[in-house]
Amino acid sequence: MDIRRMAKCWGSCNTIDIITINPELIKAPSKCIDYVMVHKMCHFVFPKHNKAFYNTLTLIMPNWKKWKDILERRMV
Secondary structure: OEEOOOOOOOEEEOOOOOEEEOHHHHHOOHHHHHHHHHHHHHHHHOOOOOHHHHHHHHHHOOOHHHHHHHHHHHHO
């Protein structure tokens, strides 16, 4: 894992073995942090935002959209 300030995102990953997290994420509710981590880990299996990616994300965290919306309001 790596930590780096990012102006427009909460995290990124290289789809192989490194997740980079925006340190501002620590100010968000813990479920938002969970969402970002689960989202990024799903990219290790599904590099693109396709149906399989979202099906897996929803299986692991059924209410992920709620936490994504909260984060999007914080990023503005």
